[in-house]
Amino acid sequence: MAHYLLSVYQPAEGEPPSDAELQEIMGRVAQLQQDMQDAGVWVFSGGLEAPDTATVLAQGGDDVLVTDGPFVELKEYLGGLTIIAAPDLDAALHWGRRSTEAIGLPIEVRPFQWSP
């Protein structure tokens, strides 16, 4: 069994969904997570806070530098992620498709090189 990361890409600008829309989306996401659990593929899911809440740590000489803000400013940022265990890419793409249908945002499906 391999592990795949399903990342939600969110536009940095533009109109966010209304509360009613958001509630609908969250309902679909909860149902999807339930379906993933029932299918035995679900490992972890989470939604992330906005990128301006991020802090970057990087080694600079002997010190570790602390920087306020995301690593790079992009037009789209990582809004949330799901990790699934799936036998192959077709299975992973199936759940990726379900995710983009539930959330309405692009989903990147990427295999893990290794996992403990």
Place this chain on the structure above:
Amino acid sequence: MTAAPSSAGISRIFAEEYGRCVATLTRVLHDIDLAEEAVQDAVTVALTRWPAEGVPPNPGGWIVTTARRRALDRLRRDAVGRDKEARAVRETPAEQDEPEEEGPVRDDRLRLVFTCCHPALALPARVALTLRLLGGLSTPEIARAFLVPEATMAQRIVRAKNKIRAARIPYRVPRDADLPERLPGVLAVVYLVFTEGHATATRTDLAAEAIRLGRLLAELMPDEPEVLGLLALMLLTEARRPARTGPDGTRVLLADQDRTRWDRDLVREGLELVRRCLRRDRPGPYQVQAAINAVHASAPDAASTDWHQVVALHDQLLALAPSPTVALNRAVALAETEGPAAALAIVDDLAERLDRYHLLHAVRADLLRRLGRDDEARAALDAALARTDDPDDRALLEARRG
């Protein structure tokens, strides 16, 4: 063993058997790279033996058996490969030296088709992998055919094979339920190879390769009408090749072609496939395009073309796969049934979306000329000329401008 073969004969055998052998070895070894290496090893052995000893009665079976033995030797020597060896040995009980049976081999090649043409791979990568693994073309040959540097093509193939391994693209024929979604991606690869080959007279080998792949798909999936439709479309288009070029080397349009120069065997085969598709009655875009070509192929000269049928088929094609270029082709046919004024109204509606397409302006020019609007026709020809650099296109347009 047969008589000592020529080296050209041996190369042809390798090209024909390559896909079959790589497909089988991929199933056994669970790795495309290992499978390719093993087949190449076996080919090297064959090259030293066959010229002296003759070609074995089942060359493909010989290559597979030799390749498998070589691969297992290699894996045994290679500590990292222990895991794979165990799997490979476990999954190939007692058939070590038996020639491969036709059934599983056929499935292997079909698996390889769907792996090479997986939608998670970009179209150029799918094309390169299919030609490499199923067509048995070398990387330099593929690079030359697509006019890209060899290093670029090598990189493209390595990257695609790496993604297949890392992302675990399965080596499997999709379930029937998934086939409607997966098959168009496979057919698009073959048709792209064909249109590349058809675009220029010097690249006929690509067209031949596409037809070979089309025949393979038709053999592997005889119940899929779109597979037969694609093969028919390619055969009927290829049949016209001898008539597409005039004595002076310039392109000849369909209406002006000497139809006695069409390849009658290809036409016959294409028409028979179209009839088979019609009997299935599960139309798709390739079948309808093949049917349009069949109408042209059945007309002894341009004047006796059944244009009502051509228009009806374009209507069907527009319903299945709407596109402005299909609408433009429909307008060309409609000019023959309803007259140039009706066709011009449609073309003018398309003008905005197809403004950059030289053929829109060429078609407009023709319709305007037939309506006696010569000044506008000339302006449209100029617009067409401004939008193409292709010498054949330009020669045709300039001849019409006078």
